[in-house]
Amino acid sequence: MPFVGRERELRLLAGTLNQPPVVVLVEGEAGVGKTRLLHELIGHPLLIGNCHPMRFPYGPIVEALRDANPPGGLNPVTGALRPLLPEYAHLLPPAPDPLQDPLAERHRLFRAVLSLLEALRPVTLVVEDLHWIDADTRLLLPFLTRCLPEAVNLVLTYRPEDVCFPVAALLAQLPPHVNHAELALAPLDAEETALLAKHLLRDPPDLWPMTRGLPFAIVELARMLAEGRTAGTPPALRDAVLLRMDELPVLARRLVQAAAVLEEPACERSLAAVAGVPAEQAERGLAEAVRRGLLTRCPDGLYGLRQPLARQAVYDSITPTVRRRLHRRIDTPAQPQGTLSPREEQVRRLAATGLTNREIAESLFLSPRTVEVHVANALRKLGLTSRRQLRGTT
Numbered sequence: 001m002p003f004v005g006r007e008r009e010l011r012l013l014a015g016t017l018n019q020p021p022v023v024v025l026v027e028g029e030a031g032v033g034k035t036r037l038l039h040e041l042i043g044h045p046l047l048i049g050n051c052h053p054m055r056f057p058y059g060p061i062v063e064a065l066r067d068a069n070p071p072g073g074l075n076p077v078t079g080a081l082r083p084l085l086p087e088y089a090h091l092l093p094p095a096p097d098p099l100q101d102p103l104a105e106r107h108r109l110f111r112a113v114l115s116l117l118e119a120l121r122p123v124t125l126v127v128e129d130l131h132w133i134d135a136d137t138r139l140l141l142p143f144l145t146r147c148l149p150e151a152v153n154l155v156l157t158y159r160p161e162d163v164c165f166p167v168a169a170l171l172a173q174l175p176p177h178v179n180h181a182e183l184a185l186a187p188l189d190a191e192e193t194a195l196l197a198k199h200l201l202r203d204p205p206d207l208w209p210m211t212r213g214l215p216f217a218i219v220e221l222a223r224m225l226a227e228g229r230t231a232g233t234p235p236a237l238r239d240a241v242l243l244r245m246d247e248l249p250v251l252a253r254r255l256v257q258a259a260a261v262l263e264e265p266a267c268e269r270s271l272a273a274v275a276g277v278p279a280e281q282a283e284r285g286l287a288e289a290v291r292r293g294l295l296t297r298c299p300d301g302l303y304g305l306r307q308p309l310a311r312q313a314v315y316d317s318i319t320p321t322v323r324r325r326l327h328r329r330i331d332t333p334a335q336p337q338g339t340l341s342p343r344e345e346q347v348r349r350l351a352a353t354g355l356t357n358r359e360i361a362e363s364l365f366l367s368p369r370t371v372e373v374h375v376a377n378a379l380r381k382l383g384l385t386s387r388r389q390l391r392g393t394t
């Protein structure tokens with residue numbers, strides 16, 4: 001599949017890896033292209049291992065090292081890796097005698113990994129998806145970074161919304177001889193999105209509004225369109241979103257559902273009212289949904305789903321009864337008396353940007369008459385006399 005954009009990031013990554021020993025952090029939301037970027041690196045010997053949701057002990061290290069081609073004359077300590085690397089145990093020195101102390105055993109294993117990397121240099125060890133790191137690799141990484149040998153690099157990738165590994169502390173504890181760099185990948189821009197769509201489809205529609213430049217969404221949406229399906233969410237994307245929803249605490253999940261029903265970004269109070277979540281718990285629920293990458297907080301303080309396709313997936317997953325209840329709450333006047341209902345709040349916000357009633361009606365799929373009533377109610381409750389006074393209200 002053709003690769004689009006990312007010239008700056010590739011240059012930066014390649015340039016950094018040319019100055020070993022270096023630790024590089026590559027962060028970006030799910031599907032933004034961390035893995036793909038690494039695969040586009042040419043001329044850098046990489047050993048890539050993935051952390052796995054099952055969190056297998058030393059999973060990413062075993063995965064990376066089992067593809068190595070170890071030279072002869074290895075340090076005897078590397079014999080400690082025999083049980084973990086049966087693929088080429090015969091090429092490793094004999095396994096050393098077991099030690100009584102498990103901590104000493106672990107230290108010897110750490111030294112064995114270091115020594116094998118030293119023997120394989122120049123090399124870059126890539127540990128992907130740190131958000132699923134296992135307990136043993138979690139201890140090994142700070143050990144490796146503190147004694148990273150000449151001509152050995154370490155690249156770590158992760159989703160910031162999921163990561164539970166202290167990446168900042170890792171960098172803070174690097175010895176002076178180890179360089180470091182951080183790369184944060186953003187979605188593609190509209191032009192790059194169109195370019196990728198052109199590679200994937202013969203006569204592509206504009207995929208930017210639905211994907212907001214997330215490569216995974218572009219690829220999956222294009223696949224769906226190529227199969228002749230024009231409605232709904234691409235299955236792979238839907239599954240990823242719903243899995244993420246399942247992992248959310250129930251209050252946060254309800255707030256995300258409310259955001260999906262409201263369609264347009266909404267304030268904390270509106271979301272709490274529609275979700276039926278007590279106002280005092282809404283802040284925590286929203287923070288959790290933002291941290292887990294489902295909701296985004298816009299610069300104006302409003303919350304919405306990050307991805308239009310994710311919004312659709314969440315909306316489709318809500319049962320008809322709950323969906324009806326959420327829709328009903330949108331039009332229910334909020335307590336205490338005098339404050340705007342979520343729908344009135346939505347209408348007020350759009351009116352404040354200068355949209356006409358007809359434009360607001362089209363944007364929210366309401367009749368112009370309904371919008372008129374909401375505007376009148378909003379003016380009355382806010383003590384205003386003309387909709388011109390709404391301009392500039394936040």
Ligand SMILES: Nc1ncnc2c1ncn2[C@@H]1O[C@H](COP(=O)(O)OP(=O)(O)OP(=O)(O)O)[C@@H](O)[C@H]1O
Nearest residue numbers: 002003004029030031032033034035036215216219
């Ligand atoms: N710049 C790009 N040009 C073309 N395709 C891309 C680009 N970046 C990513 N892709 C494609 O988008 C999809 C998702 O990318 P990738 O798997 O690299 O994301 P990721 O950030 O590693 O996600 P995850 O956090 O789930 O591991 C893949 O099919 C990949 O080939």
Ligand SMILES: [Mg+2]
Nearest residue numbers: 034035036128
């Ligand atoms: Mg990846």
